[in-house]
Amino acid sequence: MAEELLDKVRDAVEAQIDFDGQRLAELLYTVLLIASGVVAFIYGYATENVYNCLYAGLAGTALTFLVVVPPWPFFNKHPVTWLPSNKLSGGVSIQVDGKKVT
């Protein structure tokens, strides 16, 4: 009971995503942070206000954290399909070059 609960807590904290999701997350934060940097500079330069630049950059960064860090469903669209376990398929079966070893 306690173990199940702890497992759930650990899963929630770890917030794992699948491999395609990891690639997507990396692309997303790169694009978002560069875009927020560019927008922040242009906004600050146009308004001649260095504070606007700072706050725009921080807002873009906060948005990036929000998009990338939680395990959103679109990061888990390609779950890994594992091979069936030994217990179900009955005994260990290892093949080397097409020949059955065990």
Place this chain on the structure above:
Amino acid sequence: MHSATVRIQNVFGFFTTVATVVAVIIALSAFTSPQAPSASLKLRNVQVAKGRPHYYSVKREEYAHVRFDLDADISSLFNWNTKQVFLYIVATYPSSKASEPPTQAIVWDAILPSALAPWHQNQYIHPHPAPLKNGKRVRTSSPSYSRSKRPGIIKLSNQKPKYQITDHTGLIAKRENATLELRWNVQPWVGPLTWMNRRDYGVWKALKGGLSKPFNFPEVIGAKPADMGTVKGGEGNRGKPA
């Protein structure tokens, strides 16, 4: 990237890179903003009197008291990356030995904040122009002195110095060929400090004027000197409001 911790670390790590690059671009963008400062600096009066470096000192030194007129427009130094400008006037005169470099001493200074700089008691507050003889107030094209609208315009007439000057010899009377020069140090929000220059660098033009004619320090005044007071900046109040 599989877990939340790793994603936080990666996003933060790349954020620091982006922040640094943006800061460098901001610093570089200041060099594309044109600057054309101009100033006229004139010596009004110079007196030399004997005094002591501090109250308990038995050493008597000669101190020069320099009054000046300054009419400066350095508003173009305030680009979007300027936080404040430290403006100061330096008196330069040759040392007694020709082999030694000339002596330089600051006579007056001011911290000019940009419109966005947070208020601080040490910042310079430009005096209002004195009323005319007939009691009418001088009408200026109003925002010229205002810190918020257009900082960097200074009009001072017969200004008292902030500091009386002397040097390590303690003798300043009858020294010859001294000049006053206006200088500054621009302190940006991000990027390098820049100082007054007498050369053009791209759109940053050299300061026009800002150098007084050569003058000689007079003899020591024997009798009690007339008005040799100095003015105090906000920093002279040592943290207490002016």
